[in-house]
Amino acid sequence: MAPIVVVIAAGEMGAAVGGRLRETGAEVRTSLVRRGAKTAERARRHGLIAVGDDRALVQDAAFVLSIVPPAEAVPLARRLAPALADSSAKPVYVDCNAISPATVAEVATAVEPTGSPFVDAGIIGGPPQPGTRGPKFYACGPAARRFRALAEHGLDVRVLDGELGTASALKMAYGSITKGFTAIGAAAMLGATAAGVADALKRELGDSQPALKAWLDRQMPKMYAKAYRWVAEMEEVSGFVGEPSPSSQMFEAVARLYEQLARSEAGDRRDVEALARFVSE
Numbered sequence: 001m002a003p004i005v006v007v008i009a010a011g012e013m014g015a016a017v018g019g020r021l022r023e024t025g026a027e028v029r030t031s032l033v034r035r036g037a038k039t040a041e042r043a044r045r046h047g048l049i050a051v052g053d054d055r056a057l058v059q060d061a062a063f064v065l066s067i068v069p070p071a072e073a074v075p076l077a078r079r080l081a082p083a084l085a086d087s088s089a090k091p092v093y094v095d096c097n098a099i100s101p102a103t104v105a106e107v108a109t110a111v112e113p114t115g116s117p118f119v120d121a122g123i124i125g126g127p128p129q130p131g132t133r134g135p136k137f138y139a140c141g142p143a144a145r146r147f148r149a150l151a152e153h154g155l156d157v158r159v160l161d162g163e164l165g166t167a168s169a170l171k172m173a174y175g176s177i178t179k180g181f182t183a184i185g186a187a188a189m190l191g192a193t194a195a196g197v198a199d200a201l202k203r204e205l206g207d208s209q210p211a212l213k214a215w216l217d218r219q220m221p222k223m224y225a226k227a228y229r230w231v232a233e234m235e236e237v238s239g240f241v242g243e244p245s246p247s248s249q250m251f252e253a254v255a256r257l258y259e260q261l262a263r264s265e266a267g268d269r270r271d272v273e274a275l276a277r278f279v280s281e
Contacts, residue, residue, distance in 0.1 A: 002026040002153065003062035006091065008076060009035060010043035013135075014067035016127035017155070019046030024153040029057055054083035061091040063150065064116070066107075067123070070232040073097040077110035084114035092143050094119040098233040100172055100240040101165030108164055117143035120164045122171025128154070140166040172240040176251065179230050180237075182223050183254040185216045186261065189278045190271060198278050224272050228262035231255050 002025040007018040010030045018028040030048045032040050043050055051057040058064060058080065066076055073095060084093065093111045095104060095118070104120050111118045118141060125135025133156045139147050140160045144167075148157045160166050192201040205213035223230075234255035241247040264271035 004060055006057055006061045006064040009068050010039050010048055013127045015042035015046045018048045020128040020154040022047040026153050031057055054080055055086055058083045058087050058091055060089050064091045064093045065096055067096045070097055070099050070236050073099050074106045077107045081110050081114050084116045090116045092117045092146050094121050094147050096121045096123050098171055099168055100236045101168050104165045104168045119143050119147045120167045122167040124174055138167040138170050172237050175233055176237045180254055182219050183257050186275055189275055193274045220275055224265050227258040230258045
């Protein structure tokens with residue numbers, strides 16, 4: 001029998017993950033508490049069942065997947081803890097968020113007293129798309145192999161050896177490269193544009209670093225709308241690489257750059273339009 005899975009929240013990733021589980025016949029529930037109309041529409045479109053009461057939400061569930069912005073990971077675990085404690089089903093609680101191992105420990109501290117098994121997971125890749133296997137769910141902890149049962153329901157689950165925090169450490173390291181490099185590219189492009197050498201820089205990258213230019217051309221347009229979500233992730237990375245240190249200061253600066261770009265996306269768009277011209281012209 002297909003499992004009952006709770007997915008919170010029905011953002012772009014969570015709703016698409018829920019939709020993939022639904023394709024295999026799983027019942028997928030979500031909560032729309034303090035969520036907007038767009039989230040409700042995504043949940044409806046992907047076939048997720050909205051349940052308003054937390055105890056009813058987790059009743060008879062086999063898994064709870066937490067897929068929320070980094071700052072919401074600990075509050076969500078604390079919010080659901082009373083419902084998990086009352087549940088006789090004791091669903092496996094899988095934290096799939098872009099958080100540091102230290103924050104994973106805080107989430108685990110909230111969940112473990114409830115009796116629900118806890119899994120640390122990190123998602124690498126974009127929301128599920130038709131015809132693809134991704135994204136990958138790297139998972140660790142004593143209950144990770146139970147989570148791997150969802151591989152039979154469309155998720156690409158890969159179990160890692162190691163203690164809790166191992167999967168999130170991988171996610172932090174991967175994100176620090178991909179999003180960190182995107183930030184360096186954005187900063188260089190803005191500087192080149194301000195100095196009037198953007199066209200010359202593009203030509204030189206095309207001549208001497210074609211693979212690098214192609215990567216930036218793909219990544220930069222997708223970054224604009226996601227910058228606001230990457231602020232907190234880069235702050236988590238700052239803690240992951242070790243504070244205080246030049247590395248942590250670097251990723252704090254990356255977070256502030258994404259904050260600036262997010263304001264541009266929502267406001268005067270000056271920086272966003274400069275970057276768009278760089279990669280499109």
